Amino acid sequence: MVSFILFLHLLGSIGMGFYLLFPFLLMKKGEEGLAQTVGNYNTANRVGQILLLVQFLTGGYMISQASYSTAWMIVVILLVVVIGGLTGMLGKKLKSAREALSSGKAAAEAGMGEVQTFSWLIALSFLVMIILMSYPF
Known part of the structure; x- marks a missing residue:
């Protein structure tokens, strides 16, 4: 059972890897x-x-x-809670940016800078998570 759960955990980790590229x-x-x-x-998020x-x-x-x-x-x-909160805030910003961009606003006016900031925070948090999983103390 543990090996199947580990398999699911690894698949989830691979799927979440896009946050490093985001x-x-x-x-x-x-x-x-x-x-x-x-x-x-937004869908990927x-x-x-x-x-x-x-x-x-x-x-x-595990x-x-x-x-x-x-x-x-x-x-x-x-x-995990921090990453969850950041992805929730990113989702809200992505939704509002999509609506603003659809109405003809420029990327700067649509809040793409905030989206970029949240994406960097999530990527750094996810990287810290990978390090902690590789080297537990």
């Missing part, structure tokens, strides 16, 4: 078709949020089957 994908400079692109990023829930559940099961330090478990759970 800030670089948002550096696209062209204005044409940006509303559709932002809409696609929704999938990432579902995968984060899968990560939380499968990770919780933590219960092994012995990790309490400090490590607290840090990891807090990091």
Whole structure:
């Protein structure tokens, strides 16, 4: 059972890997078709949020089957909550940016700078999570 849960956990991790690329994908400079692109990023973010829930559940099961330090478990759970909150805030900004871009506003007016900031914060948080998973203390 643990090997199947580990398999699901790894699939979720691979699926969430796009958060590491997300800030670089948002550096696209062209204005044409940006509303559709932002809409696609919003859909990808929704999938990432579902995968984060899968990560939380499968990770919780695996933590219960092994012995990790309490400090490590607290840090990891807090990091999952932080990533979840940031992805929620990113989703709201992506939705409002898509609506603004669809109505003809420029990318700067649509709040793409905030979207870029949230995407960098999520990427850094996810990178810290990968490091903590690789080197538990």
